[in-house]
Amino acid sequence: MSIELKNISYTYMPKTPFEHLALDDISITIPEGKITAIAGHTGSGKSTLIQHFNGLLKPSKGTILVDGVDIGKKNTEAKAARRKVGIVFQYPEYQLFEETIAKDIAFGPRNIGCSEDETQERVKQAMDFVNLDYDKYAHRSPFQLSGGQKRRAAIAGILALQPKYLVLDEPTAGLDPKGRESLMEKFRRLHKEKGTTIVLISHNMDNIASYADNVIILNKGKVTMEATPEEAFSKKEIISQAGLELPEVKTIMNELAQNGLEIQNNAYTMDKAVEEIIEALRRKGKC
């Protein structure tokens, strides 16, 4: 089971002088149970792409299958399939509107017809998950929160829908480094504990290196790579053509290799890099 895009093209403002082909013949698969990262320069079409996953945008061409169901259809089966996908937009805190945080998080579950008990249960779980203490915050106004807390409250609003596929559009943009790390850890926990499939849009290649199972690189509306991180980071050309940078660890390893240290150079996370370097030094007989 997966989200499958077949030959998707999307044009903004067709038949006007502002016509813009934002997605050009994209075919990708988002496998269930994995963390898939989508990377690309600003304007490469990442946000446009993910809005197709739950039918917010209708492709100009092509079809989208969620767990094998064509979500472009108008039947209840297609509607159910669209609801399997939850999207956390960029700067989600701007969608908060209710008087209290609990009511705001309850908006989604109520819309999809959860009972009152079920809704309350989901609100509690979601708040707990993003580390917002229910007793302390549930009945406060979301507009009294700090920036990072607002972000977490808004994310809880999507988590309460309990989507099978969770799509995150640059979830850590504008947060401080500590906030970024703890938020990413929460998503990783969600993935581990509940098996939620995660699609992560990110600029931050270090983040992608440490979390993703698959990487999709977008460049000017085209997919230029769909690979494992290991394979993706070994193709420096494609990465830099897309206006991206290699993870810091990978850059350092490349430098070491160039300067004559005989490492395997497959590592892109800190831990693996340390292993590789130690092994290389051992082979050289220096350790």
Added chain:
Amino acid sequence: MLTDITLGQYFPGNSPIHDMDARVKIVLLFIYIVAVFLFDNHINYGIMTAGAIGVVLLSGLPVGTVLKSIKPLWWIILFSFGIHLFSTPGEPIFKVWNFVMTKEGIIQGFIISLRLVLMIATSSILMFTTSPLKLTDALESLMSPLKKIGFPAHELAMMMTIAMRFIPTLLEETDKIIKAQQSRGSDIDDGNFFQRAKGMIPVLVPLFISAFRRADELAIAMEARCYQGGVDRTRMKQQRLHDVDFWAGGIFSVFLISLIVVQFTL
């Protein structure tokens, strides 16, 4: 999608019409519209239509775009056509119950529709070929004689500039918020009037909050740059007349004189 709206949108370009001074464009348009409603000679309608078509061709705008600008007012045009069709006395050609359609009615209805179409089409050419900034600058400068009697020309122009600057931003924002709430399962297009009105709250609240936030930020940014009303302000871009404006004035004068000659001699 909301952002697909082209009403009053500027299409950048390098045509002579784009290059004209906005003040000249506004004045000529004003005279043209007065002429459209003043002259009632059939040959003159031909000349005025030809003039409008000439300007569209010169501007390099897609003809379809200009025609589309008439669409929002299509019903008004049809309505006034219908009224004239049945309310003009003359030679009857068709009768339904108490309503008599006359030959004069058809002609009159056609003329009224043509006048409306010419007016809308030429006004939208002004909007399509002039950036909002130049447009408000021109309005300010045309209204500035009124400053002497205490009319806040600069302040009004500034308000218009800011409003126009933020229309696309707010549309984009509305679009984003609607999508975000749809992702949370809200059905904005479903249900009866009250359900839909209620469905607007999750969109309107964040929209107002963000509009106020933007207004606040803009006010602070303007104050930080010591902005102070219209007294003794100079412009970064001086409005100057160029060759193209004199050409336009000349051609328009010939156009106007021929209208007058036709009107009073034929």
